[in-house]
Amino acid sequence: MNPTESAAASPATRRLLPVADGRRTRAHLRTALRPRRLLLAATTAVMVAESALGLVGPIAIGWVTQAIVDGRGTSAVIGPVALLAAAAVLGAPATWASNVLLARVVLPEVARLREDVVGSALALPVDTVEAGGSGDLVSRVSGDVERVTEAAQGGLAGFVSAALAILATLVGLASLDWRFALAGLLAVPLQAYTLRWYLRASRPVYAAGRTAEGHRTSALLGAFAALPTVRALRLGGRQYARVQDASLAAAGYEFEATRTATRFFGRLNVAEFVGLGAILLVASVLVRSGSASVGAATTAALFFVGLFDPINAVLGAFDSVQQAAAGLARLIGVLDATPASAPVPAPAGSPEAAPRTARQPVLALDRADFGYGDGPDVVHDVSLRIAAGQHVAVVGTTGSGKSTVATLLAGLRAPRRGTATLDGVPLADVSPAALHGTVALVTQETHLFAGSVAANIRLARPEATDAQVAAALDAVGATGWVEALPDGVDTLIGAGGHHLAPGRAQHLALARLFLLDPDVVVLDEATAEGGSDSARLLDTAATTVLRGRGALLVAHRLSQTAGADTILVMEEGRVTERGSHQSLRAAGGTYASLWEAWSRPG
């Protein structure tokens, strides 16, 4: 299979998150490893010692051989055996230490990297992450991280043994007859050439392989995360086929990579034979002419054979580096995508819980235009202003741009033209931390996070006590049904947990908002899912949450918005009417007809 062919099979419409180039990857690694310099040096030192102990074997054996050739007594074996025994005794702790140290260098660094990637991804605009699909990001923080961990451990160990093997080769060469060394060196240009060829050939295969695995993750998540729909519409066969294709495509790259790697090692075998053959030839000539001893010839040949493994390890380390680099580039690409103004969040034990005075900030949009991606504007020239405790409602037909306006006002998207401001300061310039607790948006989409009911509420304020969580549930009138759940507030909900109807998810979202206690709330269809179950409950809950705060309300259920101070009517991205419920009804425009459709008894 040709890698480019199966890449074409992947969804072409995706705009995946960026992948860093080699230079960026290296630069990032340098900075990231700087604080671990000492540990890295210690690890390297131990590894050098470990590898050096491994070299004791051939030396001791050469020594015994020489003793035998020289026809010495049996006591001559004592020295070399003692050396070997010492190497064995020291080797065990060295191995242990080098493994442990290596893990302590690599694992925490990779863990930090994945945490930074998740932190950065969460700081990215929603649209950027959604464009790539959640599978893209998830595969980066799971599959790629696994690969990087494995390859980094293998690669680093390989590199150290590589450095040492090269060193030993130099030392060994010096201790040998220079003519043997010269013969052995015949292998080097071949190896160098092979390595160069391999690095070029394998890089694109690994990079494409990582992407293919990302597609596989997307295919799996596409089937698993949409399970109710997939089952209801009997799309199991279709999703199965997608997963199968993606899985085989990813496997195809692994085969391709193996084919390349085995060719690489095949060529290295040729180099080995050339070196070894040359040494033996030279030895036969030199021994015959009496200018070298049999012992020296044996040592030289065995020395060279003993070098096969370390040399292959060195060169194989390049393979690991190549693999790690392919994964790293995808991780670092996410870090680089984060805009400078949205720094990677620090581990916040408790976010600045500055005592909030009863502030009443003014939130405003002024002549805002907005369009998604590079598409046309979907919101044109929208101005609105939410002053102290005011309630502004936005109504209009579906697709008219209400949710878009809601996100502009909440600062989640920035207008293309015009401004979105908080007390006159552009929202883009206000730090996320400052916006936390100032403006909050309850989105039209609901999502319950896997975890307990309490944990879902606490997302708003992680430092909230159990009593505060209970109070929030109570305030919005959710205590009754939450307590009826199998484990009350500790019931696990969300994916894999107890199923809650969408109306209940919205109810919890309102409880969350109550706990967050922001100055201004933006409710985008926050009570739309009431349906049969809980319309009344949700309406009451919304009233509670809105009390004493500025608010933007988006709702199709017009009874929710009728009481607002100002109602804006949107059509095709523009505000076409503006006024109070009474005045708009009287005006007999779009609002009047919407109200008519809404309040008709059916």
Place this chain on the structure above:
Amino acid sequence: MTLDALPLPPRPATASPAAPPPPPPEAGRHSPRALLWGALRAQRKDLVAASALYSSHQLGESMVPVLVGATVSEAIAGGGRWAIAWWLSVLAADFVLLSLSYRYGARASMRAKQHTGHVVRMWVTERVLRPAGGIRLAPGDLLTRAASDAGRVGAFAGVVAQTVAAVAVLAVATALLLGFSLLLGAVILLGTALLLVVQDRVARRLRRHSGAEQHEAGKAAVLAEDLVRGMRVLKGIRAERTAAADYRTASQAALGASLRAMSSQSLLSAVGTAFTGVYLTVIAGVGGWLTLSGRIGLGEFVAALGLARFVVGPMQVVSGASAAYARAVASAGRVLEVTGTREEVRDGLRPGGFEEGRGARVEVAGVEVDGFSGVSFVAECGELTGVVVDAPGLAGRIPELLVRESEPAAGRVEVGGKAVGEVPLERLRARVLVSPHDAVLFPGTLAENIALLAPDAKAAEQGTWAAFADQVIDTVPGGADATVGDRGESLSGGQRQRVALARAVAATPPVLVLHDPTTAVDAATEDRIAGRLRQVRAQEGLTSLLVTTSPALLSRCDRVFFLHGAAAYEAASPGAPTQGAAANGRAANGDPVHREAGDADGSGADGGTEHSRLTLLITDSGTHAGLMRDNAAYRELLTR
């Protein structure tokens, strides 16, 4: 060596999107070990090839020092002029053998690894997608099992090939050494045996730790997936930092588990190093002494030491296999937790199914589910039937009952005169289409999504029209060819809902069940949809059931059933109501309590969800207008 040459698992017919995937073979359904070996058995050809080729590679490698020794003693220390040429060609032949063996062995091994992983991944996928249901794990959790765990089971295939080769090499090396000296051969045997015993002890600790490592890493991946999917919600309340901190906690827990596993692993390696070092020492000492005291020759000594050094690698492989096995079994166990999940419903066995005909009558009588009893209603062919439920959590259950996503505790559910439990699930769901309330769209264009299940272009057009999705196509930049994103997120809420509705109507199912299909659209659009939906469905003589509280939709229904709570009563066992039910006489036999519109006065009982406590539902029926006029509870529920 190409992908096309590989034995692929049976692939489901993809011509029809409805084709179900094949079930996994019987092998490996019972225990993690059985699953592991069952998966490997499917790849036995590649495994045998890889094992044989790895063995010959290893043997070739082990011959190198032997041949070098022989060359030194036969051609360098003595021998004729051409001896060196002869020995070099033997060496060259050995290199060809070892190099080609490695090349094709590694490829066969990779095939075995990837294919085992792939097969296991497809087992997981098939089980998750199987119509009989029962899967409750989170998507991220299923993902780690189908990706990492399947991969780890596959990786064990490589370990098997390597281990077989290592054992072969050890056997040959031992035999060779025995030829040089009984003592040296015995040292190898003893050394290997001891190493295995000691390492197995240490491996036990590793087994525990690596199980924990996989568990923690899986949890972190699940969290990441969940956070990304809920990103809009997170951003709305600016909980990104909290979420990132949560992930950090999970990641650090995973890191701790990894470090613990690595420290066990290091211990294992250290034991290996110590053992092999001691073993080399003994061989060198004994061999040197034997040679120096003249019992074996120089060539033999060199060869013996070369061999001894060489078998260190295979010894490590063999001793490492038990740890790898433990890891693979742990992963196979996690896979089995999915593939062995009990099915939610038993597939109906009676072949045949339904008579031909456009619609199908739906009848639900005296059903008990989720602590409610007496769920009853009828939907006739060619009619739009509304079901209004005033009982918490019950509305979402009703569509599920009709397609047997879940089973009622008691009562009758019939479609086209057949009990749903008797019909094969595939046939039932081909007959009855439920469009879930939170139906997601699939990656692709608007047109692709709408036409996904449509039998022909005309049906797709009709669906588009009925759901008022033509307006979506007109509004969205790019029109019908606009892409909708991963799950439909590049559409507005109402647009997404209409496309999902269009997709369901376009499928033209004999029975269409819709649950709150218009919660995200404005009243004017909703009204238009209701009218068009009625026109399309009724005109074709199809059955349509709407579980909703929308007056716009209900007013277009031919008949509306209003299910509301009457009284809670204690049931001795589920499905067998006692005492309180006596008041409602007929309900005790599982028959519906059914009244015509007019005399209802429901006492809105709270949903007692305890198993022994049932809420008896009263069903009132009539037209929307009639119920609004005559039924106070209905009026109160639906008045806005």
